[in-house]
Amino acid sequence: xxxGEEDPQxxxxxxxxxxxxxxxxxxxxNNLQWYRQNSGRGLVxxxxxxxxxxxxxxxRLRVTLDTSKKxxxxxxxxxxxxxxxxxxxATSRLNTNAGKSTFGDGTTLTxxx
Amino acid sequence: DGGITQSPKYLFRKEGQxxxxxxxxxxxHDAMYWYRQDxxxxxxxxxxxxxxxxxxKGDIAEGYSVSREKKESFPLTVTSAQKNPTAxxxxxSSLTGLDGYTFGSGTxxxxx
Numbered sequence: 598x599x600x601g602e603e604d605p606q607x608x609x610x611x612x613x614x615x616x617x618x619x620x621x622x623x624x625x626x627n628n629l630q631w632y633r634q635n636s637g638r639g640l641v642x643x644x645x646x647x648x649x650x651x652x653x654x655x656x657r658l659r660v661t662l663d664t665s666k667k668x669x670x671x672x673x674x675x676x677x678x679x680x681x682x683x684x685x686x687a688t689s690r691l692n693t694n695a696g697k698s699t700f701g702d703g704t705t706l707t708x709x710x
Numbered sequence: 711d712g713g714i715t716q717s718p719k720y721l722f723r724k725e726g727q728x729x730x731x732x733x734x735x736x737x738x739h740d741a742m743y744w745y746r747q748d749x750x751x752x753x754x755x756x757x758x759x760x761x762x763x764x765x766x767k768g769d770i771a772e773g774y775s776v777s778r779e780k781k782e783s784f785p786l787t788v789t790s791a792q793k794n795p796t797a798x799x800x801x802x803s804s805l806t807g808l809d810g811y812t813f814g815s816g817t818x819x820x821x822x
Contacts, residue, residue, distance in 0.1 A: 639813035696741045696807015702752040
């Protein structure tokens, strides 16, 4: 079963609006990571949040983590057309071989100019 | 500049052939990974290595093989035993495995 599952599968917004996507997971984690993938390209690491952290910011990105609900959210504020991409969460589980992260199926974000 | 390089960008394989995908990093990272991505889907782990001369199977290792003879290099061989190899293959590395991954730009493999 999927360790990380993103929701929604697809999101379409206008430039300037905020975009929120969510990730749920099933087992306890070391950390949770968010990545962006432009079509046909490799993934780019955005933010890593550790299990003892609740919120992290990076520029227009804000990530929250709720370990009691086993969920995380990625907020992109003041979106731009260049934010159009797929976004993936990945989790590194506790009590397993270190550094083996499991990816979800992603949220496809379309930002219309 | 440090980074991770995958080659070739596109690869075509005939039925019954083995092919090897290259992955090289100059980031001095200990951990390296191979993932497979099918259209519209997430990444599935094929193999990973946390240290030179050691590697472990991921979730979909059947039909694939790897080696880790040097810290910088983690080549993936797609063997003829892999029945549905057409996919986008992504290599990644991580300093310790418990931090973010750096990805290569991928190799698109097509069976012809």
